[in-house]
Amino acid sequence: MEFTTARGEQRYAALVRAAAETVVGLDFDGTLSPIVDDPAQAHIHPDAGRVLTDLAAQVRAVAVITGRPARQALDLGGLEEVGNAIGETGKDLYLFGQYGNERWSSTHRRVIGPRPPAGLATFERELPRALRRVGAGDAWIEDKGLAVAVHTRRLPDAEAAFDRLLPALRELAAAHDLHVEPGKAVIEVRSPGVHKGQAVRTLAEELDAGGFLFAGDDLGDLEAFDAVRELGEAGLSTLLVCSSSEEESALIDLADVVVKGPDGVLELLEQLADDAASIRA
Structure with a gap:
């Protein structure tokens, strides 16, 4: 250590x-x-x-x-x-x-x-279009039940895809009163608080x-x-x-x-x- x-x-x-x-x-x-x-x-x-x-x-x-x-x-x-x-x-x-x-x-x-937060189901329905708009349509979407995680690790130039995707997901999440949590090549959207x-x-x-x-x-x-x-x-x-x-x-x-x-x-x-x-x- x-x-x-x-x-x-x-x-x-x-x-x-x-x-x-x-x-x-x-x-x-x-x-x-x-x-x-x-x-x-x-x-x-x-x-x-x-x-x-x-x-x-x-x-x-x-x-x-x-x-x-x-x-x-x-x-x-x-x-x-x-x-x-x-x-x-x-x-x-x-x-x-x-x-x-x-x-x-x-x-x-x-x-x-x-229960899952209000707005999460609608967010998930709108998510594929948001991914395509920033050239990350092949990102892996993980439904966690109480949250949705978008993984960029498998994409070409995962770091650049993450940087493009983060502001787009923040905008979409804000429209549904959801919180964005960035991680290692993953962006998670869940209830705030x-x-x-x-x-x-x-x-x-x-x-x-x-x-x-x-x-x-x-x-x-x-x-x-x-x-x-x-x-x-x-x-x-x-x-x-x-x-x-x-x-x-x-x-x-x-x-x-x-x-x-x-x-x-x-x-x-x-x-x-x-x-x-x-x-x-």
Whole structure:
């Protein structure tokens, strides 16, 4: 791991001391699973289940906070099985899907979520014409139920297509009172007012957290970073972790620790579990 400042190293040491009261929040894509061309193949890192189970024994709770639909994350992550293993430690695994619109836990094993936002169906009907207008008619449209994601990764010159598409989708989304969330070669359109920062605050409040670690990799994690920073200002021990890649660097300057992708995230979490166990021994 690479601490961005001496203060980051100090924050890690404080978090280790507060581990028993700490909630660990983790993004899915790019953090627990690699970024791949086909999101349906973004399976969780093979070591994640073991590492998360070991970590859960040392912290208050582990939570996955993702833009993916909860059921999709459960399947790709094998999270129901991970939840079973974490349950044996006496702890819970929490999952917030679609930026916090959906909730699941290893204790209450039912996905709870709202109806699709007003305007989304009309937006989706008008979307193909908007894509053609900016020369991105072959972009892949993913219907998430509560959101629509437009992927440019498979297009020729995906970055240029993304840049053309973003203002067009912002205009169309605004006409239907919807929110636009840019990511890595993907633009997601969903209802306004719900984001990962709210999920962080909910977990901190409901679990009476004394510390909070959040690891993410792209723009969709900015609100979570902001929420964790606010918790730190309120007196909690906090640590912000950037899972870096060649595609995205937006979080590097905001993070306390920078690691290389899912491998680096899991190495850090494994180290945290070991250091916390040593203090408690």
